[in-house]
Amino acid sequence: MRALLSKLAWTPSSMVLRGAFSSNRAAKNGGKDDILGPCLPDLWPTPSSLSPPPLPPSPSPIRDEELTPTIINGELIAKEIRSSIAEEVRQMKQAIDKVPGLAVILVGQRRDSQSYVRCKIKACEEVGISSRVAEFPVDCNDNEIVNAVSSFNEDPSVHGILVQLPLPQHMNEEKILSALSLEKDVDGFHPLNVGNLAMRDREPLFIPCSARACIELLLRSNVKIMGKNAVIIGRSRVVGLPTSLLLQRHHATVSIIHAFTENPEDITREADIVISAAGVPGLVRGNWLKKGAVVIDVGTNAIEDRGSRHGYYLTGDVCYLEALSVVSAITPVPGGVGPVTIAMLLSNTLDAAKLAYRLS
Numbered sequence: 001m002r003a004l005l006s007k008l009a010w011t012p013s014s015m016v017l018r019g020a021f022s023s024n025r026a027a028k029n030g031g032k033d034d035i036l037g038p039c040l041p042d043l044w045p046t047p048s049s050l051s052p053p054p055l056p057p058s059p060s061p062i063r064d065e066e067l068t069p070t071i072i073n074g075e076l077i078a079k080e081i082r083s084s085i086a087e088e089v090r091q092m093k094q095a096i097d098k099v100p101g102l103a104v105i106l107v108g109q110r111r112d113s114q115s116y117v118r119c120k121i122k123a124c125e126e127v128g129i130s131s132r133v134a135e136f137p138v139d140c141n142d143n144e145i146v147n148a149v150s151s152f153n154e155d156p157s158v159h160g161i162l163v164q165l166p167l168p169q170h171m172n173e174e175k176i177l178s179a180l181s182l183e184k185d186v187d188g189f190h191p192l193n194v195g196n197l198a199m200r201d202r203e204p205l206f207i208p209c210s211a212r213a214c215i216e217l218l219l220r221s222n223v224k225i226m227g228k229n230a231v232i233i234g235r236s237r238v239v240g241l242p243t244s245l246l247l248q249r250h251h252a253t254v255s256i257i258h259a260f261t262e263n264p265e266d267i268t269r270e271a272d273i274v275i276s277a278a279g280v281p282g283l284v285r286g287n288w289l290k291k292g293a294v295v296i297d298v299g300t301n302a303i304e305d306r307g308s309r310h311g312y313y314l315t316g317d318v319c320y321l322e323a324l325s326v327v328s329a330i331t332p333v334p335g336g337v338g339p340v341t342i343a344m345l346l347s348n349t350l351d352a353a354k355l356a357y358r359l360s
């Protein structure tokens, strides 16, 4: 019965558009898998005195290749996604002589933010998405940014708007982000997008890029999510919260741990899937992990290093070398979640343009 249901849930009929703010799910990941997860009813097993008692669960590893861990190659996955986006952009240009447009708002001089924005612009160029950056000094005020957001809201050649976070301390992030038009919120931070992600029978217009990247990495690495214990470290609006919602939609059993959690390692040790987005270098030690776990390291911590080219180097939240001897698969930093996050931004921007031109 369950097998049949899950088969049914994967048919294209479950991918039809639903609700006023729905979007074409299948197109988002090339139709490979459904990023929002299969819609399945909650059928609890009914206790029956006739059936034999269930066998105790065997400590099965989540993936077969237990001995040598798989290093999940985010660069390669991102490249595949970019090439299918480039193809769609080409088709759009051919069909209606329009290309998707992304506007990025960058405030201040943080070197890591500047470098991420450069990566985003370069990625746009590569797939044929037009992009522009509006730069503001660190001491500008909220109204200047709100005005910039408003003018991008009005600009028909801009389909997606991204305000690079974090904003300087003195700024009102809430006020600025709520100025963004829902249809251009390619970061997926608008309360209506977050709310629709949280409600299982709804579809958000956009899903936050890093959360999408985590699921995309798991799906493309053939990691089973349904029924597994997933632990998210961190509860941010950018990563932790949306990733936990997406994993629930994929029928994982989700725990979120954060700075106030007591004995976090006792919880992570039970996890088949660990997604770390704490922003604390080296937080997750090898002994925090269960043998055979799959680890997605979203931490992109810039550590100052005068000797290196950009003045810093990047490291994750996970003690990578320690983890390697325990896990069945892991994403490196750099070269893991980061490039896929950017590919998801391109995908969201393409979706925003399709929405604007009523192409999907």
Ligand SMILES: Nc1nc(=O)c2c([nH]1)NC[C@@H]1CN(c3ccc(C(=O)N[C@@H](CCC(=O)O)C(=O)O)cc3)C=[N+]21
Residues within 6 Å of the ligand: 115, 116, 119, 162, 163, 164, 165, 166, 187, 209, 210, 300, 314, 333, 334, 335, 336, 337, 338, 339, 341, 342
């Ligand atoms: N509104 C907003 N949306 C975001 O999605 C957002 C943001 N603000 N602020 C900062 C974080 C961080 N983030 C990264 C994206 C790509 C890489 C990335 O491509 N990293 C490369 C290396 C890049 C390098 O070497 O500098 C890698 O991991 O291989 C990293 C970090 C998006 N964020």
